[in-house]
């Protein structure tokens with residue numbers, strides 16, 4: 518897997534879930550199809566008056582999720598920025614040309630309420646459940662910083678092998694210490710809960 522293939526797959530999925538948090542810290546998710554991909558830049562549109570636009574302007578953090586028919590989840594985590602005023606019209610026109618249904622939603626001059634955002638710096642998590650073992654990969658675009666997730670085996674490992682026996686994906690290799698193959702790990706925590714030496718830490 519690679520960044521461009523992930524982006525292409527998101528394009529094929531078409532309608533993606535966009536999650537933000539509101540002013541009370543509550544999760545808010547909505548389906549968005551008004552998306553244009555320019556290289557690795559992700560442009561999207563909403564109306565200025567919507568809570569979505571206000572949440573983006575106040576905080577900017579957004580997580581996008583798409584799920585393919587091949588049991589692949591592609592998750593984009595980043596910060597959305599308003600497109601500069603001088604470029605708003607240009608990118609809106611690109612989007613309307615790609616997706617003519619938008620003219621039905623905001624006909625004529627009513628589309629002036631639209632506002633364009635772009636995400637340039639983000640991480641991608643690719644997670645596929647149709648392989649055995651499962652596949653998980655991370656990518657970084659622009660200046661985004663990846664925050665590690667999952668579990669890691671520390672030097673406190675005594676080599677008992679219990680974690681191997683409870684791992685549903687056989688994602689743990691013997692060694693000193695034993696090691697989790699992060700690309701095959703479900704992050705289910707079964708090894709963490711069963712290690713007799715508390716040698717596994719949550720990242």
Ligand code: SF4
Pocket residue numbers: 670673674675676677678679680681694695711712713714715716717
């Ligand atoms: S269960 Fe804990 S101590 Fe045993 S091999 Fe796994 S990590 Fe090491």
Ligand code: SF4
Pocket residue numbers: 668683684685686687688689697701702703704705706707708709
């Ligand atoms: S978190 Fe789950 S899948 Fe990952 S190594 Fe531990 S038991 Fe295996």
